[in-house]
Amino acid sequence: MDFKRIEMIFLAVFIALDVFLFVTLKQSRQPIELSGNQTQTTSLASELRSDGISIKHTLAKTHQQGYYLASSNRPALAAQVRELENQHVTLSNNNTTLTSRLVEPLNFKSGQATTAIDKFRQDKHNVAFGKDYQYVPELSTSTEIVYAQKVPNGVLLDGDGQITFQKHKNMITGYIQTYSATITTLREKENTISAKEAVNTLYTHNEIPNNTIIQGMKLGYTKLMDVKGSTVYIPAWYVSLESKASKNVTNKRVNAFSGEIMKNHD
Structure with missing residues (x-):
């Protein structure tokens, strides 16, 4: 199949997706409202406190912007395996x-894991597409250091574009990597709901149990659907x-365009 035909197929797919997403957005967009019990003198923070829910960081009220994005489902890592050196690799x-x-x-050295990884991943013989990722402390643990793939206006946070480095004491022993190829924007930027509105949505739908700490929040990209x-x-x-x-620790997701709570991946 020649390049021109591939280009036309992708163009047709993106046009179809654009129309579908426009209709979906109009149908699903709902205004974000505060709890029905909330008055002007009772803040969300005080309601959370009354249920033993504490917040580690201040909830921002600002609205950010984001895109609808699409990527090709073509596996991109297989072609890069032959470039990797001094490691045992499986797909x-x-x-x-x-x-x-x-x-x-x-x-x-102690406390310098990300410094070492940042230097390591720059070399294509160490990590395929290593320059396309950035460190995400919100997803990392004492034994795993997570990097997410950079995309327009953010990073992928749902596992389709991540590198998880295995950490043991002061050593990185290996990594697991996924990568999304040919990221394309489908529509112009749109405003997202704020962090505070996202927490309010979870709270009013009883998705935050009593006696819980809201440890952190991060705005990133997640999979909506697979199409053609x-x-x-x-x-x-x-x-x-x-x-x-x-x-x-459990993680919840809220659609930053519509404000709907999203089911976690299986």
Whole structure:
């Protein structure tokens, strides 16, 4: 198939997606309202406190902007495997997930893991497309350091474009990588709901249990649907909730365009 025909197919797909998304947006857009019990003298923060819910960081009231994005479902990592050196590599999930075990662990000084990784990932013989990612502390843990793929006006946060580096003491022993190819904007920028509105949505729908800590919030892109060989992404608020009793952490997602609560991936 020649390049011109491929270009025309992608153009037709994006036009169809654009029409579909316009209709979907008009149908799903709902105004974000405060709790029905809330008055002008009772803030969301005080309601949360009354239920033993605390907030680690201030909830921003500002509205940001985002796009509808689309990516090709063509696996891009398989073609890069031959460039990687000094690591044992396997591909899985129809060649969309790359797992690497380093022959020699990447050593770093205490507290400087991301500094070492940032230098390491710049070399295409170490990490495919390594320059296309950025560190996301909200998704990282004591044993995993997560980088998300950069896209227009944000990063992918749902796993389709991530590198998770395995950390053991002061060493990086390997990583798991996914990558979304050919990211394209489908529509002009649109305003998103604020962080405060996202929390209010979760709270009024009983999605935040009593005695919980809202550990963090981050606006990023998440998968909306797969259509004709492409994946469509939208901005979403990722909200991390930690139980004060068990210390278990759960993550919630809120569609940053419509304000609807999104089901977690299986």
